Amino acid sequence: MEIPYTVKPRPDTGLYNAKVGIWLFLASEVMLFGALFSSYILLRVGAPDGFWPDVATGWPHGLLNIPIGTFNTAVLIASSVTVVMAWAALKAGNFAKFKGFMIFTVICAFSFLGIKSYEYNEKFTHYVVRLKDGSAVTGHFEHEFLHGFLEKANTRRDQKNAELREANAKAKLEGKAPKDLLPHLSNRFLTLDKFGEETVESVKMLVDIPSAFRYPVGTKPPALEESAKGSEHGEHAEPGGHVEKEIKLADVQSIAAFIPSTATFFAIYFTMTALHGLHVLGGALVLGYFAFFGRKMWREEPERLTNRVEVAGLFWHFVDLVWIFLFPVVYLL
């Protein structure tokens, strides 16, 4: 028994099986990312008025690194061009050329992922401090300061957790529900929602100028930012620069890194880009497999390998196309 049309196209449809399959699969992928883009629109349009982080639109702007994003877009587009050239090389019967272009494609793919993870890390160590007067500032903490702060906070956490464990053991005997233990704090995912206010009196912060967040309707521009401009550090207080400020923890409502749970914008940004990143990774592995292990099939069934590269290339274009929508939507708009 042999399955027909695995390599040669069926005369009346003009397609071989895998080509029909990949287009159908891409249709379902369109629905997957379509649902996420629709969710993005609905969440953004429905962001409540006067709601942190951005009062005017309910949605933050300018938090992502546009030059790096643009460069990454170029990297991915370049890989889309070379994947076609790799396929064309196979069509022309030149396996060595195919291998060269394909390896370049895979290098592009992993560069993209590398750059993306750098961007992720940048976000994980960038913080927003929400103050009790309703305003908020963004910025970074000095490494040494943060280190000492975390140490103190985690010591305190260990004490609290020990108490909690004891209480939970008691609660179990009485048949009550146990309470959550406090999480370990790291410089990523730092949050001060629940505890830590007493560990230090104030935090030193390198505040972004202008701060990426705006403030409740009717209130004055944030005192922090304003005072920073007039301070002795004023010369650094140009847009894009930083100003070092001391923030009293008594005034702080919460401190949070730019992680998914911090704002719906980050939630959808990380979800969509991570899902896209998984697609890049999967595609890169398949393309890499063809580049490094395709020679045997090339010798035995050249047409079959060419078809496979074509089909994987279609997938690769799709992954590229998703990014071309994703980039303006999350970085620029």
Next chain:
Amino acid sequence: MNTSTAHAPAHSTASAHGAGHDHHEPGFWQKYIFSTDHKVIGIQYAITSLLFLFFGFLLMMAMRWQLAYPGKPIPVIGHALQAVLGDDMANNGVMQADLYNVFGAMHGTIMVFLAIVPILFGAFGNYVTPLQIGAPDMAFPRLNMASYHLYFLGGIVMLASFFIPGGAAKSGWTSYSPLATINDPVHVINGQTLWLIGMVLLITSSLLGAVNFITTIIQMRAKGMTWMRLPFFVWAQFVTAFLLLLAFPPLEAAGIMQLVDNLLKTSFFLPSGLVVNGQQLTVSGGGSPLLWQHLFWFLAHPEVYVLILPAMGIVSEVIANNTRKPLWGYKSLVYATLSIGFLAFIVWAHHMYLTGMGTRISTFFQTTTMMISIPSVIILTALFISLWGGSIRFNTPMLFALAFLPMFGIGGLTGLPLGFNASDIILHDSYYVIGHFHYVVAPGTIFGIFAGLYFWYPKATGRWMNETLGKIHFAGSLLFMNLIFAPMFIQGLHGMSRRMYDGGSTYFGSGVGLDQHILDLNINITHAAAGLGIFQLFFIFNFFSSLVWGKRVTSDNPWQATTLDWQTPTPPPHGNFTVEPVAYRGPYEYSVPGAKTDFTPQNQAG
């Protein structure tokens, strides 16, 4: 299977590979577990999903006990449940509210995603579709195997979720946020997490299956098998595959977002200022509970057509065969099915009339909902008219197919008041809704499944199922299905909510006004459900005993059918056909005037 002659020398390696499979007798693992043969995979799906069907039924029986006799220990299994699931779930054998919620959510999930869809699409679709189009196998056999294994894994995850601390998902099969996110704050990995992971596996399985089916139907049709010569069953599978392909991904996206909500504490579906147990939730907020509902129902409405279209396909095959005349209005059936496939995507929000999404949107979805009833009525009408003037053979599959028609009719007609948003305000979330969709799915789809099982059993096994046992099974099922679901309409019209774990006795005497006789119907329904269970024993016994003691079929075409699935050896070998099939005619040439027999197979020349 003309492998040796058909292979051109250019394909020598591939054919040597393929031929190797033909000549070697594969071992147990390769033959039954890691098989790429569509028929073996179909049977794997059938067995697994029938077991899930039975398990889903048992969950329902335990719930029915609680509804009829709230606060009394569940007989037989009550103490076993307490031992396995803990005192929180079944204290002294009495079903607790949490357990009722768990069973309710998992009954829905298991029946829809692990029983009905896999049996219609995975089992019948896999076994019959390639045979009917004259293909040697599916277009992507290894992908087919992967689909089954993902489905199996998804099922395992769902089953495992019963035993983790906190129990399985308990926010209904719809898993509405924020309830699904906040209802188990104690356990980080809770039932809902496993539900979502299980769903992602099941969705991926369905997507791979859908790609495979559509490609197979487009690419693998035998010579002469044009689109309008396809049996209606194949058309039904074709449209079903498109529904799965395009409707499931949004739920996958929603599932990922809810998973992120639960694990990373994001707020995709959590609004600002949400207060739980008197405390404001410490989440960023700004999300939308409506978003989950839209994404969920964007799948879940097409899903009901996934549940019904293949059943209609099966019923059509059985009716054409047993009336010994062509289906009436074959082309109308095809176009009606295609219309359903299209309209199914633009009716979803009729599940959400009461969410406050606005009257204009409600009006739009009310209109499309009324439109989709038109093709459904066309299909049912065509099948009814097909009976006209036929010399009907009342065998077991035909009895189930005949019962399908009025039962589905009741299910469909009772849906109209739910589709109008004015009347839906009263009926929403009541037992009327339960009665409506169970009429469609239980005596509708499940009767279609039974018709198909009795019909193709001789082809798959080479033996007949026992007719007498089959007829007893049919009569009991028809009677008790109606005794279970008809009273639910009455309960619903009296305002009984579908979510109360004590069957509404909270309302009794509190001035809200559920009469005693309405509550007492719960007892009648529970007895009827037990009766239904007893009559299924006839089927289970028949199914297994016929494997050994069933009468052997004397012909490869025991029902004297026209479609290509019957023009193969019994059971069909790997590769299906002994000679390459060619279709010369349409699928239902029964009782052609002047023909020698009252059926003319599709592959008969001249």
